[in-house]
Amino acid sequence: MRRKPIRLIAALVAVAAAVAAALTVRTAFAEPEDPQADGADAAQLSAEETVAAMQPGWNLGNSLDAVGEDETAWGNPRITPELLESVRAQGFNSIRIPVTWSAHQAEDGDYAIDAEYMARVKEVVDLALEDGFYVLINVHHDSWQWVNQMPTQHDAVLARYNAAWTQIAAAFADAPPELVFENINEPQFADVSEEEGDALLAELNESFHEIVRGSGGVNAERLLVIPTLHTSSDQARLDAAAASIASLNDPMIAATVHYYGFWPFSVNIAGYTTFNDEVRGDIEATFDRVKATFIDQGVPVILGEWGLLGFDKHTGVIEQGEKLKFFEYLGHYADQVGMTTMWWDNGQHFDRESHTWQDPDLWAHVSGAWEGRSGTAASDLVYVPAGEAPAAQTVALNPNGLEFAGLWNGDTELAEGTDYTLDGDDLTLSAELLGGLAGGDELGEQAVLEVRYSAGVPWKLHVVSSTAPVAEDATGTTTELAVPVAFNGDQLATIEAVYPDGTAAGPADWTEFKEFGTAFTPDYEAGTIVFPEAFFAAVNDNSTVNLTIHFWSGKTLEYTLERSGTAVTGSAA
Incomplete structure (x- = not known):
């Protein structure tokens, strides 16, 4: 049964009334000195110092949080000491270990957690602590599996939640203070308003706090992490979480939000293919809100998950250079506001078998941001026409406060005035240089140049030889249509889909630019767009859809789809 609205309103009023008084006991955020430099006892660290010492952090995603009977259920290998040691060696100071308890906890009675599973969680936590990590554990996918039913099953959900944290707190009561508790991941509640959800979350926060603090041992002063509803950074959700945290009147609490970027860019929809001012501005506005609401009031913040949502499909949804600019700038701005970051990795970034980075360039920019800025450029792609003498091309540099220090081709430093010229931040590659690198008929990447700056990670310029892409006619069904495409060295950027009257066709009919990886996917090896x-x-029956296929070289293709029942045909213009 849903709780009566008057109780929800009363809960909100109660926590809000505590904000002003409780916040006064918190000290303002300041960049702490290294707490280990003078041999300080970790148990004496403040919340701000603890969170600062956790920077940078990494998520052991899709392992213990996998929904199923085993940590390998979502495709990752069993966690080993070697894996944790390898991650620690990358320079991460903290590790977030998401844990889903649902399949290992009784659904009624005493809500007992399986002893074998608890022992496995403890084993992994102990291994990480032994490696020198700060470790964060939580209640993870339980949030959408059963906790979200709290509006209609209030007492049962609260009892199960309390039982879970009673057992977790008892199991880890004597763990060192480097272990941190986050009460729930991405909290959400079904079929209630956001304000009602805030009040329900405040109730869980209060239970969590009371249970952990009353469980004895190190838990009496352990750092606790409280999320916003949905781990959202909307101002109303930040304010509600701030009120809830303030009502607990506890200096050893941090707040957490998640950030996966400006949504259209993060999934490549609506034509947001580049890291433009709007995408950059979303990072700034989001982090500024978090800073003003929490950090400036003395409540440290952990960015518990961050990345790009398009990576849920594959890491090629966003063009390489554009994604690198996003990662570089996010790391920089998080440092500016004083936020600890914990990178989400479900196995797509750090290979858990070989213990190597699947995209070394991406890793270079993520880790490089821990030390300072890296210079970038307007693009990392330089297209030249195959089989023709190329013209000189200009690339606008983004030094990001650094100085240009040279252009290199492998181990060879290129000559200014001959191979290139620099006018302000405009780097012009000479026709002679490009002709020497990519003057033949061969298609695809021909060379990788490096723009080196006075500090940071060099910016790579991929010199690509291409000709106009060509599409062929195709037949298929509404289950799938694979359009044969000779990419001819080019890369797909986005696709527009409209009916003959100009209205948007296909999924997300509010925009003609479709979502990369959802509405279409290129297969470069097979030579198709699927x-x-x-x-x-989302396409009308007995209809025509006109496509404009955009490529990164700037070239486009016109293509027409005809749907009749389940039959689909495609024809090139």
Whole structure:
């Protein structure tokens, strides 16, 4: 049964009334000195010092949080000491270990957690602590599996939640203070307003706090982490979480939010293919709100998860250079506001078998941001026409406060005035240089140049030889249509889909630019662009859809789809 609205309103009023008084006991954020430099006892660290010491952090995603009977259920290998040691060796000072308890906890009675599973969680936590990590554990996918039913099953959900944290707190009561508790991941509640959800979360926060603090041992002073509803950074959700934290009147609490970027860019929809001013501005506005609401009031913040949502499909949804600019700037701005970051990795970044980075360039920019800025450029792609004498090309540099220090081709430093010229931040690659690098008929990447700055990670310029892409006619069904495409060295950027009257066709009919990886996916090896069932499910029967296929070279293709029942045909212009 849903709780009566008057109780929800009363809860909100109660926590809000405590804000002003409780916040006064918190000290303002200041960049702490290294607490280990003078041999300080970690147990004496403040919340601000603890969170600062956790920077940078990494998520052991899709392992102990996997929904199923085993930590390998979502495709990752079993966690080993070697894996944790390898991650620690990358320079991470903290590790977030998401834990889903649902499949290992009784659903009624005493809500007992399986002893074997608890022992496994403890084993992994102990291994990470032994490696020198700060470790954060939580209640993870339980948030959407059963905690979200709290509006209609209030007492049962609260009892199970309390039982879970009673057992977790008891199991780790004597763990060192480097272990941190986060009460719940991405909290959400079904079929209630955001304000009602805030009040329900405040109730869970209060229970969590009371249970952990009353469980004895190190838990009496352990750092506790409280999320916003949905781990959102919207101002109303930040304010509600601040009120809840203030009502607990406890200096050893941090707040947490998640950030996966400006959504259209993060998934590549609506034509947001580049890291433009709007995308950058979203980082700034988000982090500024978090800083003003929490950090400036003495409540440290952990960015518990961050990345790009497009990576849930594959890491090629966002063009390489554009994603690198996003990662570089986010790391920089998080440092500016004083926020600890914990990078989400579900196995897509750090290979858990070989213990190597799957994208070394991405890793270079993530880790480089821990030390300072890196220079970038307007693009990392330089297209030249295959089989033709190329013209000189200009690339606008973004030094990000650094100085240009040279242009290199492998181990060879290129000559200014001959190979290139620099006019302000405009780098012009000479026709002679490009002709020497990519003057033949071969298609694809021909060379990788490095723009080196006075500090940071060099910016790579990929010199690509291409000709105009060509599409062929195709037949298929509404289950899937694979359009043969000779990419000819080019890369797909985005696709527009409209009906003959100009209205948007396909999924997300509020925009003509479709979502990369959902409405279409390129297969460069097979030489196709695949339109899946999800695309045609949103296309009118007996209709024509006109496509404009955009490539990173700036070239476009016109293509027409015809749907009749389950039959689909495609024809090139």
